[in-house]
Amino acid sequence: MSLSHALLGLLAIEPASGYELSKEFERDLGRYAWQAGHTSVYPELIRMTEQGLVEVTHEGARRSRTYAVTDKGREELRSWLLAPWGQGVVRNEQVLRLFLLEALEPDETVTALRDLVEHAEGRISELRRLREEQDAEPRQGRDTLGQLAAEYGLRQYQATHDWALWAIEHVNRRQGSDSA
Amino acid sequence: MSLSHALLGLLAIEPASGYELSKEFERDLGRYAWQAGHTSVYPELIRMTEQGLVEVTHEGARRSRTYAVTDKGREELRSWLLAPWGQGVVRNEQVLRLFLLEALEPDETVTALRDLVEHAEGRISELRRLREEQDAEPRQGRDTLGQLAAEYGLRQYQATHDWALWAIEHVNRRQGSDSA
DNA sequence: GCGAGACCTGCCAAAGATGACATGTAAGAT
DNA sequence: ATCTTACATGTCATCTTTGGCAGGTCTCGC
CATH class of the missing domain: 1.10.287 (Helix Hairpins)
Known part of the structure; x- marks a missing residue:
């Protein structure tokens, strides 16, 4: 699934909360490349935490959790970015x-x-x-x-x-x- | 949903069976624009028949049914093709x-x-x-x-x-x- | 005649995405 | 003080999509 890769990529650039990640999908990223609502993002972050791709590095005000990529996550992102082009599902x-x-x-x-x-x-x-x-x-x-x-x-x-x-x-x- | 529009468009060019339509999605259309398996196509054709967008014009060998666009379907296709650009869901x-x-x-x-x-x-x-x-x-x-x-x-x-x-x-x- | 392969349609379980609804917190304005 | 707005996370029902499984038909070559 590409949502997880989108999240890995964003977190690889800079750690962020689910809320901040959701906002990203309303900006240029969502306009040009990939859309997702917060109702997809939060559960996906939990799944990814269970799989060891990301981890919670900080809990802040208003129950906010900051996520960061783990080594395993960084490796997964790397292999996705370096995979052959023209493989994925096309739906445009x-x-x-x-x-x-x-x-x-x-x-x-x-x-x-x-x-x-x-x-x-x-x-x-x-x-x-x-x-x-x-x-x-x-x-x-x-x-x-x-x-x-x-x-x-x-x-x-x-x-x-x-x-x-x-x-x-x-x-x-x-x-x-x-x-x- | 865009699958129905894809089917409307294909049928507007030429009537076809569900099987033929499915094959289209394995060719250039599926490579460059929109993918769909036959397990999506058949149920969708039934839904569209119920909505009066398409109709069965011929039943041939091997239980095959040839579909064609109705006037209502043609109108729906037209308004979709003439709608403002840059509205739909982006997922690339x-x-x-x-x-x-x-x-x-x-x-x-x-x-x-x-x-x-x-x-x-x-x-x-x-x-x-x-x-x-x-x-x-x-x-x-x-x-x-x-x-x-x-x-x-x-x-x-x-x-x-x-x-x-x-x-x-x-x-x-x-x-x-x-x-x- | 018989077997392979293309033709043609379908069900169903699981996964993924959408949108309505729900809940509570902190900051800043009036 | 109160109100509004942005912050922050979540549930749930519904719909769509995918992939595995299934089954029958017609043609053509051997």
């Missing part, structure tokens, strides 16, 4: 929609593609801003995307954007030659 | 790994990135081949990715590939200046 609603877009009428396909262009532009300027903030004051820790991840997102959305423009042309050409 | 193991890659030691990060470069190269040549086949003999129907989807995949993997090369440089630079 965005890409599914692109696959099925051609089930629409050509003019509606174009409408959807134009919306996508706008959406991608929004994400691109969002990520550009983020990158500039990072360049200005490089931070440590988890409160912001890593530089690698931000750059990745930027390039993906740029590719999506350019593709959508190409696709609009493509559909228009096809439609034009049909009616010619 | 690939991207999650990229987010957490920096939890590794720099030299291991580079190892993982090099693997990713190779992986992306494999996918790119796969998709290029597919595109050439499509250009040679344009097909109808669902037995191959649409041209739009193939081009999309190609551009995404190209972006991933270029990013990974950039990221290797980035990590090396950072490591170099640390030890300088």
Whole structure:
């Protein structure tokens, strides 16, 4: 399961409470990579503690527990990150929609593609801003995307954007030659 | 739920049996966009029939039932395809790994990135081949990715590939200046 | 004729995810 | 003092997904 790997990764960067981890999934991590509610996170942390992947290092105010990765957990994370690419389960609603877009009428396909262009532009300027903030004051820790991840997102959305423009042309050409 | 939308989309392109639909999820659709086993597909088709989204148009040999989209189903598909982008649940193991890659030691990060470069190269040549086949003999129907989807995949993997090369440089630079 | 393999559908237990509901604590504002 | 809000953790019913098991049908080659 990938939720445990997400938690291991976050805790490897910096120890945190279940509450803090849950918040992460509402930020960039959840927006771009992996979602999870607190009702999944807390039980999962308990399971992982039982398996010796993480441990409670501190109990603070309001019953809060700070977790940290154990050596075993760090090893598990390492082997997951170094495993061959392209193995896991693929379930991407965005890409599914692109696959099925051609089930629409050509003019509606174009409408959807134009919306996508706008959406991608929004994400691109969002990520550009983020990158500039990072360049200005490089931070440590988890409160912001890593530089690698931000750059990745930027390039993906740029590719999506350019593709959508190409696709609009493509559909228009096809439609034009049909009616010619 | 997106499984129903995937099925609606496939059936909108061409009516099919549960068996044929299941096979789709083992091909490009399942590789790139959405996975599902036959044990999900059959019950879902029954649910969708009850909801009036699809109907059985033909019963053939070996108890096979051919499904087709109803008007209601077509309308549901249409509104899903035209809905605003960036709404659905994000759960992408690939991207999650990229987010957490920096939890590794720099030299291991580079190892993982090099693997990713190779992986992306494999996918790119796969998709290029597919595109050439499509250009040679344009097909109808669902037995191959649409041209739009193939081009999309190609551009995404190209972006991933270029990013990974950039990221290797980035990590090396950072490591170099640390030890300088 | 017979066996292998593709075709075609299904059940069921277990695991995982979602959303409603519940509970209590500390800090800061008015 | 009181109230609101963020902090912090949890239960439970429901739904979805997965993987193992099961069973019958048609075709084709030998």
